[in-house]
Amino acid sequence: AQSVTQLDSHVSVSEGTPVLLRCNYSSSYSPSLFWYVQHPNKGLQLLLKYTSAATLVKGINGFEAEFKKSETSFHLTKPSAHMSDAAEYFCVVSGKVGNQFYFGTGTSLTVIP
Amino acid sequence: DAGITQSPRHKVTETGTPVTLRCHQTENHRYMYWYRQDPGHGLRLIHYSYGVKDTDKGEVSDGYSVSRSKTEDFLLTLESATSSQTSVYFCAIGREAITYDSGNTIYFGEGSWLTVV
Numbered sequence: 001a002q003s004v005t006q007l008d009s010h011v012s013v014s015e016g017t018p019v020l021l022r023c024n025y026s027s028s029y030s031p032s033l034f035w036y037v038q039h040p041n042k043g044l045q046l047l048l049k050y051t052s053a054a055t056l057v058k059g060i061n062g063f064e065a066e067f068k069k070s071e072t073s074f075h076l077t078k079p080s081a082h083m084s085d086a087a088e089y090f091c092v093v094s095g096k097v098g099n100q101f102y103f104g105t106g107t108s109l110t111v112i113p
Numbered sequence: 114d115a116g117i118t119q120s121p122r123h124k125v126t127e128t129g130t131p132v133t134l135r136c137h138q139t140e141n142h143r144y145m146y147w148y149r150q151d152p153g154h155g156l157r158l159i160h161y162s163y164g165v166k167d168t169d170k171g172e173v174s175d176g177y178s179v180s181r182s183k184t185e186d187f188l189l190t191l192e193s194a195t196s197s198q199t200s201v202y203f204c205a206i207g208r209e210a211i212t213y214d215s216g217n218t219i220y221f222g223e224g225s226w227l228t229v230v
Binding site for chain 1: 144155156161163203207216217218219220221222223224
């Protein structure tokens, strides 16, 4: 069965410092992995997607994620946090059937000025 | 932008009344989904559709029904609204992979805030 664990429910960083949001997954096959961002009162927006190409994936707004199969991890990083990055972030893994998706419980990112 | 429009965006209704939420897409994708989002529960799948008149239940389908009579529209109906159905409802579409190894991707609408009083 597929599952996604976001290791931190809340993360606080100072503006200008690095961001690390952690995600581990469990899967019996090679899934697609995603990160989405949700700003208050908005829908979820795709940040980046990993399929089977490069293990380091670049997304929008300066975010990156690295797929590590040996660690079953897909952590999201950004070198320098901006106030506008404050939001909820969701790690998502695809199911064995292409139309299935499994969501983590989310990580709330606070950026301190 | 995946061309997804949800309506209404905000609604207050009374317990026991039926409510229908509409999701409209402009790109003719086969897969469409309805999720609800609640504090402490994250996103939970209510129903999904894989084509006109083809729908299936998700993990929290009790009290909800769906219909898809056209590719572009996916309706979610609360047959008799209850306070436990106060939530934010998100419609999503599944954009199918262009190549065999690129995988499907899910895109979300802006949400419908429903309050049942």
